[in-house]
Amino acid sequence: MFGRLLWKLLRSNRGRLAVALVAVISGAAVVSALLTVELDMSRKLTQEFRLLGPNVVIAPKGSTQPSIGAASPTLMDEQAVFPVVQQVSSLNIAAVVPYLYFVARVNQTPVVTAGTTIGEAIRSEPTWKVTGNIPTADPRESGVGRNVARQLGLAAGSQFDISYGSRTEHVTAAFVLDSGGPEDNQIFTDLQLAEGLTGLNGVELMQIRVNGTSQQVTDEVAKLAAALPRYDVKPIRQVSAAEGNLLDRTRLLVLSMVVLILALTALCVLATMAALATERRADVGLMKALGGTITRIVGLFLAELGVLGAFGGVIGCLVGVALAGWMGRRVFGTSIQPRWEIFPLTIALMVVVAMAGALPLQRLGKVKPAVILRGE
């Protein structure tokens, strides 16, 4: 009989309950979408931040800033460090890029030059825009920053002489680089060519890009520092810290919105139930006259709200999957995977929120059957 009564209650008030149901579905949809986005945010942001380039730098102790043409820079042997990095790291190492900086001359103009593995450097910096070809095997293929290219009248395919001290090499500008940063003022040459020009053997620093969250990268840095005691191993803070800050702020924003939406949904259900409580005074009075206890009568109405919350929650979760997908495409430009573990949480939240709407039913406890049956 309980189920029968419940079904009849739901059917008899479907007009009013539809309003509450729409509120619950909307609330559940937005809550589940936001929670999906929030949970997927860490993974997405990690992916997004990977686009920002290397996140760990290794340099000889006390010289993490590039010397850029110092007379006797402190150098490191990247061939010796790299195997240690590979051995210690538990994360996926996406790129290892060595750098040897010096100030060369092109047409008598001093230009900061970075000797590196050019292809690897470009791959590690996905935000760099390259016009021309990325050098493959020819060490005489170089790259020029866009400011350098403009100043020296170079373009992709131009050939020029690059000098350091008494040595000169004839190279080709295979590409022009637009990084939006200091690299626009630099020339990039093959590392071996740079070592030949400067007569130096080694690099000043190595930039590494490891795939992982901010915390994972921090942990990785600690492990590498322990394994490389003669080197400074540091995270590139502006990336890691920014990632952490953004995640924290986004999480706070999302959770605030979830709380707000839950409160608004509860208010909507509350308003509906306040109207229904007034309409149901006569029924409650009669039920009391027939021997119904207020616990049993209100239990019926609570069950009605529970069904409303659960049903609205399920529908809302399904809508939320679509909404999260849309948000993912619009905001992140990528798909967001449904997080099924959010379903039970959202449905439970909606049941609780719907139950909160039962507060006006307290009034029904004070209904006097004699008064109701008199028609007052």
Next chain:
Amino acid sequence: MAPLVQIENLRKEFDNVRALDGVSFDVQAGEWIAIMGPSGSGKTTLINILGGLDTPTSGRALVDGTDVARLDEGGLAQFRAEKIGFIFQQFHLVNYLTALENVMLAQYFHSTTDEHEAREALGRVGLADRITHLPNQLSGGEQQRVAVARALINSPKLILADEPTGNLDEANEAIVLNLLRDLHSEGHTILMVTHAPSIGQMADRRIDLAHGRLAAIEHAVRRV
């Protein structure tokens, strides 16, 4: 044998208006009592107190040994479910429940539901073919017969009928009165409020109230 209903010096006041003023009488099990009197004489108040829908200001109202005035909310609900069958002038059916479900609602609040029993109760009042109808699909007489079936379904000790034919036409009034007469002949105890002397004459005894007092001490009325 102890009376089924004992009313002793019952008083009820509403905002300084005295609805009942020292009413006392007994009702034996199996009796049919007609409570009569003009409007405002306290008839419905008396019925409500006996049915546990209202509480007296003072005095005692014992039904089957239970002092209704001493029961708390839970006790009153149990009392109403187990010992009282109500028949109201306005029928008071739940409008979104069918005739069958309205009868089963009383079973639900009493203990467990038995659809077969509820069907039988409706068959007994001549509504076997109307069990799936909603109240608004039934005539006034049919609705009151559903209310009678609902009042009987839990085999109450006392049937309280407050102007049960007050909203019915002559034909339906006769049907409902015949049902009450049948119930009485089966041994049910009935307290019925009515304005109509002709209906009052059907009862074993008539109790007249005036201004909340017993105006006429039990005097026998003609059985029909």
